Amino acid sequence: MSVDAVVFDIGRVLIEWSPERFYDRVIGPERRQALFAEVDLMEMNDAIDRGADFRETVYRCADRHAHWRDEIRMWHDNWLEMASPEIPHSVRLLRALRARGVPVFALTNFGVGTFAVASAAYPFFAEFDRAFVSGHLEVMKPEPRIYEILEQETGLAPDRLIFTDDKEENVAMARARGWKTHLFTGPQGWADTLVAAGLLTEKEAT
Template sequence: MTIQAVVFDIGNVLIEWQPERFFDSVIGTDRRRAMFAAIDLHGMNDRVDSGENFHEVLARTADENPEWRNEINIWQDRWLDLASPAIDHSVRLMAALQGRGIPVFSLTNFGIQTYDIAAAKYPFLRQFDHDFISGHMGVIKPEPAIYEMLESQSGVAPEALLFTDDRTDNIFAATARGWQTHLFEHPQGWADRLVSEGLLTPEEAA
């Protein structure tokens, strides 16, 4: 079926998201490893992405782990440094698709408060034709319900959606629903896929 809309994940597709790399640069690799072993920080982040309040979740986590309070405060106070930098080629691809009149949706695991913080720095986050943000939806990828919600709210048939994400579990879940998918490894590979689908010319995808 002809592709009717293109769906972008955000973390590591449009914006780099590498907390371990960031904390390596701030507190050193050894202490970072100890911190991530002591606290389920990715689980903490999933709670935020599921709709819990960012500041409240981090405050509770700091209270539960007082020996790591300073580092958890860094996660909160310097959150934009964790979600950085933008992947410029991917941002250009998003704009090029919209310039061709092709609807572009987000489908992202992102918190309510953190999305607002990020959008103040990255204006393109307010430029999707339709936003599907897990914090507002109350469910995160790869739960099947989040894909079903996008289908229902957008009115686009699963097989007419082309979705890119950097995580294989998220891709598998979309494929299981009949979506066309692309595992994002680097922006050039995504650009090549968009060209091969006839959505962009090589010049537009550069």
């Protein structure tokens, strides 16, 4: 398998992302289920990932649902608690690839504001050769355009890229474009794929 560069998703690949777990802990599972059933928080988050202002978008949604105002505002005020902790083995793989001189990119659905918050909390965000962030590009996975932008900006042929993501639809779009892909279900499987591709040794991939 000939690969010139590795492309990482971030959420649920390099850092955990679990709003449900946060709300279960803070307001309890029953209230969380009621909140998520009544308010489309994922639609709100998609707007942020497309480039909408982080605080303004969350607070506007909170104002539309006054009886959930405090809980919805937590999406902004406590966001880092939802996006933590980092996944240590995945971060080690990122750094091992860089130590080998392999170009490493991020291709991620992330807001402008949330990416800034996460970058301050996780130093490895600065270690990508380049991060392709949906909020800055105003286009999201699995829309073809965001993959096309990465190809154009890096100058790399699709079949020279290997990409991991935790969502099948995002992986499927990359595969349809000719990228090599791995559906992320845990860091060990990704490590095994990188070893099989000849990008890391087994020792480097631990």
